[in-house]
Amino acid sequence: MPEFLNLQPPETALKSWLNAFSVKNFPAEEIDTTAALGRVLANSVTADRPVPDFRRSTMDGYAVRAKDSHGASESLPAYFKIVGEVPMGEAPGFSLKPGETALIHTGGMVPEGADAVVMLEYAQRTDQGVLEVTRAVAYAENIIQIGEDVAAGEVVIPAGRQLRAAEIGALMSLGRTNISVRRKPRIGIVSSGDEVVEPERQPAPGQIRDVNAYALSACIEGWGGEPTRLGIIPDDLDQLGKILSSAIAEFDAVLISAGSSASVRDHTAQVIDRLGSPGVIIHGVDIKPGKPTILAVCNGKPVVGLPGNPVSALVIARLFVKPMIESLLGVQSLPAEPVFQATLTVNLPSQAGREDWWPVRLTFTEDGILADPIFYKSNLIFTYTQAQGLIRIPATANGLAANSRVDVFTL
Amino acid sequence: MPEFLNLQPPETALKSWLNAFSVKNFPAEEIDTTAALGRVLANSVTADRPVPDFRRSTMDGYAVRAKDSHGASESLPAYFKIVGEVPMGEAPGFSLKPGETALIHTGGMVPEGADAVVMLEYAQRTDQGVLEVTRAVAYAENIIQIGEDVAAGEVVIPAGRQLRAAEIGALMSLGRTNISVRRKPRIGIVSSGDEVVEPERQPAPGQIRDVNAYALSACIEGWGGEPTRLGIIPDDLDQLGKILSSAIAEFDAVLISAGSSASVRDHTAQVIDRLGSPGVIIHGVDIKPGKPTILAVCNGKPVVGLPGNPVSALVIARLFVKPMIESLLGVQSLPAEPVFQATLTVNLPSQAGREDWWPVRLTFTEDGILADPIFYKSNLIFTYTQAQGLIRIPATANGLAANSRVDVFTL
Numbered sequence: 001m002p003e004f005l006n007l008q009p010p011e012t013a014l015k016s017w018l019n020a021f022s023v024k025n026f027p028a029e030e031i032d033t034t035a036a037l038g039r040v041l042a043n044s045v046t047a048d049r050p051v052p053d054f055r056r057s058t059m060d061g062y063a064v065r066a067k068d069s070h071g072a073s074e075s076l077p078a079y080f081k082i083v084g085e086v087p088m089g090e091a092p093g094f095s096l097k098p099g100e101t102a103l104i105h106t107g108g109m110v111p112e113g114a115d116a117v118v119m120l121e122y123a124q125r126t127d128q129g130v131l132e133v134t135r136a137v138a139y140a141e142n143i144i145q146i147g148e149d150v151a152a153g154e155v156v157i158p159a160g161r162q163l164r165a166a167e168i169g170a171l172m173s174l175g176r177t178n179i180s181v182r183r184k185p186r187i188g189i190v191s192s193g194d195e196v197v198e199p200e201r202q203p204a205p206g207q208i209r210d211v212n213a214y215a216l217s218a219c220i221e222g223w224g225g226e227p228t229r230l231g232i233i234p235d236d237l238d239q240l241g242k243i244l245s246s247a248i249a250e251f252d253a254v255l256i257s258a259g260s261s262a263s264v265r266d267h268t269a270q271v272i273d274r275l276g277s278p279g280v281i282i283h284g285v286d287i288k289p290g291k292p293t294i295l296a297v298c299n300g301k302p303v304v305g306l307p308g309n310p311v312s313a314l315v316i317a318r319l320f321v322k323p324m325i326e327s328l329l330g331v332q333s334l335p336a337e338p339v340f341q342a343t344l345t346v347n348l349p350s351q352a353g354r355e356d357w358w359p360v361r362l363t364f365t366e367d368g369i370l371a372d373p374i375f376y377k378s379n380l381i382f383t384y385t386q387a388q389g390l391i392r393i394p395a396t397a398n399g400l401a402a403n404s405r406v407d408v409f410t411l
Numbered sequence: 412m413p414e415f416l417n418l419q420p421p422e423t424a425l426k427s428w429l430n431a432f433s434v435k436n437f438p439a440e441e442i443d444t445t446a447a448l449g450r451v452l453a454n455s456v457t458a459d460r461p462v463p464d465f466r467r468s469t470m471d472g473y474a475v476r477a478k479d480s481h482g483a484s485e486s487l488p489a490y491f492k493i494v495g496e497v498p499m500g501e502a503p504g505f506s507l508k509p510g511e512t513a514l515i516h517t518g519g520m521v522p523e524g525a526d527a528v529v530m531l532e533y534a535q536r537t538d539q540g541v542l543e544v545t546r547a548v549a550y551a552e553n554i555i556q557i558g559e560d561v562a563a564g565e566v567v568i569p570a571g572r573q574l575r576a577a578e579i580g581a582l583m584s585l586g587r588t589n590i591s592v593r594r595k596p597r598i599g600i601v602s603s604g605d606e607v608v609e610p611e612r613q614p615a616p617g618q619i620r621d622v623n624a625y626a627l628s629a630c631i632e633g634w635g636g637e638p639t640r641l642g643i644i645p646d647d648l649d650q651l652g653k654i655l656s657s658a659i660a661e662f663d664a665v666l667i668s669a670g671s672s673a674s675v676r677d678h679t680a681q682v683i684d685r686l687g688s689p690g691v692i693i694h695g696v697d698i699k700p701g702k703p704t705i706l707a708v709c710n711g712k713p714v715v716g717l718p719g720n721p722v723s724a725l726v727i728a729r730l731f732v733k734p735m736i737e738s739l740l741g742v743q744s745l746p747a748e749p750v751f752q753a754t755l756t757v758n759l760p761s762q763a764g765r766e767d768w769w770p771v772r773l774t775f776t777e778d779g780i781l782a783d784p785i786f787y788k789s790n791l792i793f794t795y796t797q798a799q800g801l802i803r804i805p806a807t808a809n810g811l812a813a814n815s816r817v818d819v820f821t822l
Contacts, residue, residue: 033610033625034625034628037629037632037633038633051793052619053614054616054617056619058788086617087605087617088604088605088606088617088646089604089605089606089607089608089615089617089618090615090616090617090618091615091616091617092617106719107604107606107619107719108606108617109616109617144788144791148788148791149791149792149793149794150793156793156796157796163629164629164633164796164822165626165627165629165630165633165725165728165822166626166725166792166795166796166798166822167796168625168626168628168629169622169623169625169626169629169721169725169792170622170792170793170795170796172610172620172621172622172625172626173610173619173620173622173721173792173793174620175610175611175612175613175620176610177610177611193499193500193518194498194499194500195499195500195518195519196500197500199444199583199584199586199587199588200586200588201586202586203464204500204501204502205465205501205502205520206465206497206498206499206500206501206502206503206519206520207500207501208463208467208518208584209583209584209585209586210583211580211581211583211584212580214444214445214579214580214583215576215577215579215580215583216576217445217579218448218575218576218579218580219576221448222448222449222575222576235499308517308518310580310584314576314577314580317576339775340751340752340780341751341752341779341780364750368752369751369752377469377555377559380555380559380560381560381577381580381581381584382462382560382561382567382581382584383560384577384581385567385568385575385577385578385581387577411575411576411577
């Protein structure tokens with residue numbers, strides 16, 4: 001088991017850990033597409049036929065053969081014989097011969113023989129069923145061709161895409177009313193600590209209510225997992241070992257909000273290390289807050305020992321548990337990365353060699369975004385409710401000066 | 412009813428419309444705090460007692476009276492009589508006299524008589540039950556005071572806050588296991604168009620599957636509303652009027668994905684205008700895509716006529732339906748505004764006087780974020796599934812040059 005004193009930089013720690021558990025063959029399930037918002041597609045979806053599968057008009061106007069309009073102008077219009085109107089939602093039921101035209105609406109099916117649509121403003125109906133066209137149209141003008149959105153057989157949504165409104169609409173256009181998505185990772189959460197009681201209880205002197213199990217559950221829910229709280233375990237290593245052992249068998253991943261004292265933390269790592277191979281991968285990350293973080297893999301399942309202080313636990317969850325869930329789900333990122341730049345409002349000290357993360361308030365101004373650090377104690381949850389993002393002070397920096405540009409990570 | 416030709420700028424249109432419906436007294440409901448992620452708090456939450464409500468140690472160490480350590484150094488340590496150990500999760504059961512100390516763990520309750528905690532590394536236990544302290548501690552050092560996180564009676568989470576993991580944890584620390592949140596706005600969605608069929612049907616020539624009702628449902632779900640699809644109505648104004656009239660009675664807001672031809676659009680506005688006062692507020696917005704947007708209020712309920720083309724419908728939903736839902740919910744924004752800056756990769760043309768919105772792909776580089784516009788047709792849904800954000804070309808601009816800085820709005 002690595003030494004706690006051998007602190008790893010956060011990125012190295014994350015990589016070593018993610019590489020230590022397999023995410024192949026994570027199970028999929030079939031669900032209604034209407035229930036698929038935020039779910040991750042298990043298999044790439046291909047179009048079974050082109051979209052659209054008929055030539056559609058993009059304008060209200062008249063379907064024509066483009067070359068019959070060539071040279072048309074205000075002074076020298078082209079003339080067409082009006083032979084009908086294309087009904088909406090049906091095939092036209094007729095085709096056009098050279099010199100013929102038909103009224104068509106936006107979304108209507110372009111009749112055979114026509115290859116362009118003249119917009120209403122350039123067309124004038126005369127009394128004799130004749131159309132006067134005062135401007136030439138190019139071939140294919142105002143028409144969506146067959147397969148212009150998607151060709152038959154094309155991959156339209158790749159496996160690993162997290163589904164948003166646009167993808168759900170796109171799936172419906174293909175008639176895919178149910179789809180295969182990755183099952184939500186089931187994540188067991190164990191709270192430990194002799195001083196911790198359930199929120200519905202009135203704490204006695206020296207006791208505090210469990211905050212972390214509930215805040216972590218909400219995080220997991222938001223990141224696409226399915227949390228299960230396994231209750232509060234006293235600082236008893238045998239009991240902790242038994243609960244964790246059965247949690248690892250039952251869930252896809254396990255989080256432990258560890259007791260906060262150093263001795264309990266160290267024992268937690270020993271308990272985890274014995275639960276299955278390879279055991280503890282990382283014990284101690286060179287980061288503030290969250291140094292005592294434990295990253296482990298037991299019998300192929302990821303296990304995280306989180307700091308007991310709620311702010312530390314939430315920062316570490318954002319930096320390690322979120323990527324863990326995305327890794328289990330096989331997310332291939334497309335949605336905007338939740339990172340943007342802001343200007344720091346004050347000087348921030350930090351210790352070189354250690355990565356510091358600060359919760360910030362954000363102000364949106366004409367000149368860009370200002371990031372105002374929240375001075376917190378990692379055991380105070382309420383200060384964190386003021387946070388709109390996290391900023392990183394790299395390990396190479398010896399603090400940051402006011403007006404520095406900083407990366408802001410959303411919570 | 413305003414003329415369609417009298418196009419309003421998007422911001423003006425949004426403001427006039429939001430001001431035209433009342434959001435006071437939107438109903439609230441009591442729910443379990445564990446189910447409250449993303450919900451909007453109906454009433455401000457105040458602390459019924461201070462958090463923490465006892466003095467807690469932030470370190471593993473020894474509780475002392477700070478002034479007994481003053482002047483202590485490696486060469487001249489201070490000595491304390493060890494009188495016990497503070498158990499976790501209980502009151503100590505003893506108090507300290509001057510010159511006395513007790514072992515305490517992180518999170519432990521500081522005994523009466525002590526006002527600071529000496530860290531383990533500056534304390535050495537000798538054989539005779541005596542503690543040698545080699546560094547002075549200041550008053551209150553390594554202690555969280557009563558009420559330091561929150562004082563009794565303080566507003567800890569204001570009404571209108573959208574609840575995230577931190578807020579859920581904070582509520583639990585106060586024992587608030589259920590809370591009052593705004594009911595999710597119930598939004599009815601009507602699709603119209605003779606050519607539109609349900610996604611499970613195989614479209615006949617000239618028909619297309621309904622995309623908008625499903626994509627809009629997903630948007631509404633993501634933005635905190637509760638969508639109900641009311642089916643596809645043919646282009647029949649009587650039938651449309653009847654369906655809309657009962658939808659307005661039943662739901663908190665109604666969306667109509669209108670037929671795409673100009674004549675149907677115009678009739679839709681007339682139908683909406685007759686459904687209740689004040690009727691249509693905005694008919695036509697100076698924006699691309701989405702010019703034919705209808706914003707109305709009928710009997711106090713917001714009603715939106717969305718363009719039939721799916722990309723236009725999704726852009727307009729993002730710009731108008733999202734703020735509508737937030738307005739109904741009374742959201743007081745705290746989470747990071749979904750706007751950040753990027754650099755445009757190519758020249759983009761636009762027509763001065765009209766606000767243009769472009770879907771973009773984003774690339775995250777060392778030098779910042781690049782925004783690569785997606786050249787789309789507003790009736791092609793699949794191109795939009797490539798989008799990671801939207802950028803705005805202001806009405807004052809005559810296009811944007813490559814390398815311009817642009818605001819990116821998340822979808």
